[in-house]
Amino acid sequence: MTTPTTLPDPGGSESEHPAGAPDAAPPDLPTAAPPRWRVVTRGAGTVWANRKARLGLLVLAFFVLVAVLAPVIAPYGPTANDFARGAGPSAAHPFGTTAAGEDVLSQVVFGARISLLVGFVAGALSTLVAVLVGLSWGYVRGPLAEVVNFVTNLFLVIPGLPLMIVIAAYLQNSGLDMIIFVVVLTGWAWGARVLRSQTQSLRGRDFVTAAQFSGERSWRVVFREILPNMTSIIASSFFGAATAAIIAESGLSFLGLGDTTQVSWGTMLFWAQNSNALLTGQWVLLLAPGLCIALLATSLSLVNFGVDGLSNPRLREGSGR
Amino acid sequence: MSLLEVQDLSVVYEPSDAPVTHAVRDVSFTLERGEFVGLVGESGSGKSTLGFALTRLSKPPARISSGRILFDGADVAALEDEELRAQRRGGFAMVLQSGMNALNPVRTVGHHFDDVFAAHGHVPRERRAARARELVEKVELAPTVLGRYPGELSGGMRQRVSIALALALEPQLMVFDEPTTALDVLVQHAVMGTIRELQASEGFTALLISHDLGVVLESTSRVMVMHEGVVVEDAPSRDVLRDPQDDYTKMLLSHYGDPRAEVVELPGLAARGGELVTSSGTAAERSARGSGGSPGAGRRATAPVVVEGVSKVYPPPRRGAAPVTALDDVSMRLEPGQSLALVGASGSGKSTLAQLITGVVRPTAGTVSVGDVRVDRLRRRGLRELRRDVQMVFQDPYAALNPLHTVEYTLTRPVVNYTGRSRREARARVLELLDTVGLTPVEQFAAKLPHQLSGGQRQRVVIARALASDPQIIVADEPVSMLDVSLRAGVLALLEDLRAQHGVSMLYITHDLLSARVVTDHILVLHDGRVVERGETSQVLRFPQDPYTVELLDAVPQPSRAEGAA
Structure with missing residues (x-):
């Protein structure tokens, strides 16, 4: 989905109609697919056309596949602990085993599920909160906006990780839902601010005023006129939030604030740290989950390069600028 | 020898994700030294693309697909980047439509001139301040603007500064691309006057690109009309006005008229207002007459709009500045x-x-009503x-x-x-x-x-x-x-x-x-x-x-x- 209003094509989109013939109809564009789908496929095409984004999508697809097919790919169960303890890499255990006697490869494979789940669910939820807050905050004027401004700034200035630790420690319910809740609570503010400023700039556009003249109610102006024009920013905000969520989940788990019996990349790092894996020479135990976290986060950031190109044609690769 | 010679020039846009557009097709013309030529066309006619190609400012995806541009006998397309930079002085310069936004907001106008002089070194250091003063005076600005920042100048003043900057290079050819389109009507008129006088006094060759045939005919001695990438008319301004050859030019010309004339007629619009003073009758009668046999679907207007003694004052734009009075005691009735x-x-x-x-906004004082509704x-x-x-x-x-x-x-x-x-x-x-x-x-x-x-x-x-x-x-x-x-x-x-x-x-x-x-x-x-x-x-x-x-x-x-x- 693009925002065609932002920048004109360098090719000069005005040239599409012959100026000489008054009101001559421009040639019909193919109308095979309904407009909405065409927009989606064209957007996907733009993201795919970006080399970085393509690499990101491939890496992301790899992790999604691993997560979905985990039971098929993993040689053993993630919590099966009847192997030799702290063994090095071997044919039976390519990444070795943990101090508790679990297969590291299987844990990495199953760990992808938690990271992706938390990443996408927490990313989606915090984007949802950011959209609701950002759009209404950007659209209304007056004292309410000031209140929202204060609350958002509060969440922006409080350092994220300490806040997360405090909330997680306070809640003491160390399930995945708690982690998602904490990540959403600390992660929505940035997106809300970005979306608010975009809403404010769109609010002054003629088509928004025109919608008000058409008798549209406020919520309809916000969600049917303004929101669709911000799709690319929302998408990019989602990928950013998902990246942050994946890293936050790993961090919380690594600190032992998550459910330490769950197998995730963060808890793997937690247990590896607990068993002094580095001192015993089992660096794979730290490297494998760490690298996976880094790769997954990188892939999402790479996808964002392509998403940027949706809203700003000048950022598209090969546009020669 | 002509100053500029364009031979069979074609420019295409080749974006990676859209079909190829032929913006300029097989255009040939020459500009003699000291000529003031207009290039007119509506949006999408390729006039700006042509202007950019002439001054070697075309950027991808635009590409010159065929033809040559000879400036002073040398092929413009063959110039190396450094040669191109060097010949920006004494060669060709361009003033853009958004030229007023082309100034660096954190540097004074004087700095801009210094940069130009320093880059080309054609004015001795001790002469630079005097030369800058001379240039801004040529575009009818006070020398004090040299010490000011672009943000402190109005749009018209900034456009004048960018013209002076182009002049600082002592160009033989100046290309003006819609130099006044973004300006207010009155300012537009004044800036065009300055451009005309400058051209006459400095004697540079000028190409004025505009969508407005009226503006061009007023200023130039020869006019080229472009339509869909092709030059359809190329003749002295007087001939274009008296005896246009191409249908497209005729169509463009038909849309001009003098609002002061006794009878004003535009294509598709009936003449109106020829009658004098009292003959018009009440507005209601007029509209009744106008409606003829076919009553519209809508309700007839019954509510007058009455504005009485309305003022609107906006808070000052900056701390310490005076409040802005947008309207002052205005009354009207529709x-x-x-x-x-x-x-x-x-x-x-x-x-x-x-x-x-x-x-949309409320008045500071006075009343606005539509029928019996108080809008304010x-x-x-x-x-x-x-x-x-x-x-x-x-x-x-x-x-x-x-x-x-x-x-x-x-x-x-x-x-x-x-x-x-x-x-x-x-x-x-x-x-x-x-x-x-x-x-x-x-x-x-x-x-x-x-x-x-x-x-x-x-x-x-x-x-x-x-x-x-x-x-x-x-x-x-x-x-x-x-x-x-x-x-x-x-x-x-x-x-x-x-x-x-x-x-x-x-x-x-x-x-x-x-x-x-x-x-x-x-x-x-x-x-x-x-x-x-x-x-x-x-x-x-x-x-x-x-x-x-x-x-x-x-x-x-x-x-x-x-x-x-x-």
Whole structure:
């Protein structure tokens, strides 16, 4: 989905109609697919056309596949602990085993599920909160906006990780839902601010005023006129939030604030740290989950390069600028 | 030898994700030394593409596909980057439409001149300050601007600075690309005057690119008309004016006229206002006459718009500055079925007055009422009700339509909101509206997205949307200023038709006196927030009393004036 209003094509989109013939109809564009789908496929095409984004999508697809097919790919169960303890890499255990006697490869494979789940669910939820807050905050004027401004700034200035630790420690319910809740609570503010400023700039556009003249109610102006024009920013905000969520989940788990019996990349790092894996020479135990976290986060950031190109044609690769 | 020789030049746009566009096709012409030549065309005609190609400023995806450009005998395309940079002095320079935004906001005007002199080293260090003063005086600015920052200058002053900067390079060829289009009418007139004088005194060769044939004919000695990438006419200005050869040029010329003339006629618009003083009768009678046999679907306007003693003061833009008075004690009355022009240069307060009448802003003092509704006291629900009766046509058809909604969606919303029809009835009404504004076949247009429509078609959709609630009053804010000349008459004729057929009252806001003359009966001239002149349009424009009105009239580009100039 693009925002065609932002920048004109360098090719000069005005040239599409012959100026000489008054009101001559421009040639019909193919109308095979309904407009909405065409927009989606064209957007996907733009993201795919970006080399970085393509690499990101491939890496992301790899992790999604691993997560979905985990039971098929993993040689053993993630919590099966009847192997030799702290063994090095071997044919039976390519990444070795943990101090508790679990297969590291299987844990990495199953760990992808938690990271992706938390990443996408927490990313989606915090984007949802950011959209609701950002759009209404950007659209209304007056004292309410000031209140929202204060609350958002509060969440922006409080350092994220300490806040997360405090909330997680306070809640003491160390399930995945708690982690998602904490990540959403600390992660929505940035997106809300970005979306608010975009809403404010769109609010002054003629088509928004025109919608008000058409008798549209406020919520309809916000969600049917303004929101669709911000799709690319929302998408990019989602990928950013998902990246942050994946890293936050790993961090919380690594600190032992998550459910330490769950197998995730963060808890793997937690247990590896607990068993002094580095001192015993089992660096794979730290490297494998760490690298996976880094790769997954990188892939999402790479996808964002392509998403940027949706809203700003000048950022598209090969546009020669 | 000619200064510039263009041989069979073709330029194509080759974007990676769209089909190839042939912007310039096989164009050949020459510019002699000291000539002032105009290049005219409407949007998409390729005139700017050509200008960029001449000065080697083309960027991908634009590419010169064939032909040669010889400047002073040397092929421009073959120049190395450094050679190109070096020859920017004493070679060719370009002044852009957005030239006023081309200045670095954190450096003073004087710094800009220093940079130019330093980059080319053609002025000895000790002479630079004096030379800069000399240059700004040439463009009729005070030498004190050298110490000021671009943000402290007005748009017209900045455009003058960028012209002076181009002059600093002592170019043999100056390309002006729409140098005044982004400026206010009066400023535009003054800047064009400066350019003309400069060209005459400095003797450089100039190419003036513009969409406005009137402006070009007034200034230049030879005119090239471009249409769809091809130069269709290339002749001395006087010949173009007296005896245009190409149909396209004839069409362009037909859209000019003198608002002061006794009878003004534009294609598609009937002559109006020839009669003198008292013959017009009341506005109600007029609209009754105009409606003829076909009564429109809408209600006739019954509510007058009454504005009394209205002032609007905005808070100061910066701390310490004085508050801005947009309107100062303005009173006016728009009778049912009447059409009233609101004219003035930018900053005269005409748009503020429109915003007051539509309830977008509230007055600081005074009252605004539509019928018996006090607009200045309305709250949200009341405003919704008001907009059933008072609708708006926006200036920029490219910004007034949501790019993601189909025409049908855009039109369905007001129909549903204001008339409470069911979905099927609404669709019928939408198709009827499209038919009213002349977008047929209606079914096809209903399914289109804004980017599939031309500017004129978009403006028709905007007008259809304004009609959807059966309004009594339409406020049209410069409805044709963003449109190509050839599309303007059509849109104006449509507005005029609607007024006559549906009996709506119209407030027509514009800086273009010619269009005011052809579509309105009464006129209100605003200057610095005050009404300086009012009366019947034909009277006021033919026999203006206030000096400001005279100034506005003088600023209207008139091809016929070229006869005297050339």
